Amino acid sequence: MTVLEVRGISKSFDGVQAVRDVSFAVNRGEILGFLGPNGAGKTTTIRMIIGIIQPDRGEIQFTLDGGSGEVDKERIGYLPEERGLYADAKVLDTLVYLAGLKGLSRSEARRRALSWLERFDLAEWARRKIEQLSKGMQQKIQFIAAVIHRPDLLVLDEPFSGLDPVNQDLFKEIIRELKDEGVAILLSSHQMNRVEELCDRIFLIHCGRRVLYGDLSEIKEAHGEHIVRLRYAGDASFLRTNQRIKNLRISGDWATFVLAKGVEPDAFIRNIPRELVIREIAVERPPLHDIFVAVVKGGENGTP
Numbered sequence: 001m002t003v004l005e006v007r008g009i010s011k012s013f014d015g016v017q018a019v020r021d022v023s024f025a026v027n028r029g030e031i032l033g034f035l036g037p038n039g040a041g042k043t044t045t046i047r048m049i050i051g052i053i054q055p056d057r058g059e060i061q062f063t064l065d066g067g068s069g070e071v072d073k074e075r076i077g078y079l080p081e082e083r084g085l086y087a088d089a090k091v092l093d094t095l096v097y098l099a100g101l102k103g104l105s106r107s108e109a110r111r112r113a114l115s116w117l118e119r120f121d122l123a124e125w126a127r128r129k130i131e132q133l134s135k136g137m138q139q140k141i142q143f144i145a146a147v148i149h150r151p152d153l154l155v156l157d158e159p160f161s162g163l164d165p166v167n168q169d170l171f172k173e174i175i176r177e178l179k180d181e182g183v184a185i186l187l188s189s190h191q192m193n194r195v196e197e198l199c200d201r202i203f204l205i206h207c208g209r210r211v212l213y214g215d216l217s218e219i220k221e222a223h224g225e226h227i228v229r230l231r232y233a234g235d236a237s238f239l240r241t242n243q244r245i246k247n248l249r250i251s252g253d254w255a256t257f258v259l260a261k262g263v264e265p266d267a268f269i270r271n272i273p274r275e276l277v278i279r280e281i282a283v284e285r286p287p288l289h290d291i292f293v294a295v296v297k298g299g300e301n302g303t304p
Contacts, residue, residue: 001028002063003153003184004049009058011044018044020208021058026153026184031175033199033216034188037296041208042188043081046155049186050078064152074103077151079142081158081188087131091122094130095144102149109148116144120170135162143171147178154178155186160194172198192289202288204295211295216288223294224286226259228268231280238276244268253279 004026011019019041026032036042047053049060051073062072085094092113099109117123120140130138139162146154156175160168175198179185189195195202202219204212212219228245231254239248239255245268248257259268265283272278 002026003028004186005061005063006045006049007059007061009045009048009055009060011041011048011053011055018208019048019055019205022205022208022210023058024203024210024213026186028152028184029179029182030201031179031185031187031199033195033202034186034205035190035192035195035202035292036205040205042205043157045205046157046186046188050076050155062153074149075152077146077149077154079146079154079156079159081161083138083142085130085138085141085145087129089130090127091117091130091133091141092126094141095148098145099148102151104149112148113144116148119174120144136164136167139163140167143174147174151183153184153186155188157188158190159187160189160191168194192287192292196288204292206296212291220285220288220291223291225261225263226265226283227286228255228257228259228265229280229282230255230257230278233277233279235273235275238273 002025006022006024008021008023009019010017010021022041022045024032034042034046044053048055060070062070062075064072064075089097092110095113095116096106096109099113100106104112114123114126117126120143122137122140125133125137130141133141139159143159146156159171159175163171172194175185175187187195187199196216199216201215202212203210230239233253236250236255239245239250239257244260244263245257246260248255259265269278269281
């Protein structure tokens with residue numbers, strides 16, 4: 001079921017068009033990666049979705065419990081890229097206050113806040129001031145504030161900022177749990193590896209316009225040839241002279257290359273001569289990072 005539907009929204013500031021006729025949807029139990037270079041229109045779009053600013057044209061529809069209407073802010077969770085906490089307030093007081101703004105009673109807000117602080121290993125910091133927390137700890141508090149009321153739509157803007165690898169993994173685990181519980185998640189991040197790990201579909205905005213939108217696996221299949229990484233023994237002349245590969249790089253007993261368009265990995269592997277013994281092999285599509293760069297720079301299938 002679609003939770004958020006954005007239809008043809010546009011927004012201008014002082015005659016400069018920041019967002020142009022953007023449309024997409026986020027479904028229940030789905031993570032949609034919302035990507036784009038700096039200045040592409042991501043923040044403006046997010047602010048329109050959560051109701052901070054209104055679009056000049058188009059509409060944003062929120063669907064819940066069989067009914068549709070304007071965005072209900074109490075059913076949205078938002079983790080902003082910028083810090084938005086009161087530095088001299090105490091952690092628990094902050095979470096209880098913010099949860100109250102989303103409709104929770106004080107007792108229920110306190111119970112949930114303590115439970116989340118325990119989950120994030122921050123229970124002992126409950127009565128400390130926000131200013132005493134590290135950047136990563138503050139990011140955890142903002143995340144708790146975004147999910148404490150169990151939103152139907154969760155908007156995450158650079159959620160992994162300031163986190164070490166251990167806590168990035170914890171965030172990924174919790175984001176997946178929320179998805180499994182049916183939360184619709186809009187995830188904006190410049191960390192392409194995290195997007196690949198988490199997202200079902202992606203939306204790429206550039207110069208205020210949509211340039212890519214769809215299933216992540218289908219986009220990767222449509223934008224680039226197969227990349228092969230091969231550890232071998234024996235005679236490598238087959239690789240050096242083969243017209244079906246390009247960008248060959250050999251280092252020691254490792255070879256990395258790209259299969260030419262239309263060359264299927266299975267057929268290529270079956271034709272490797274016995275003189276070239278395969279020790280290890282990995283075949284994959286180009287990483288999302290490469291697709292992102294190619295599209296933004298106007299590469300193959302990517303001219304805005």
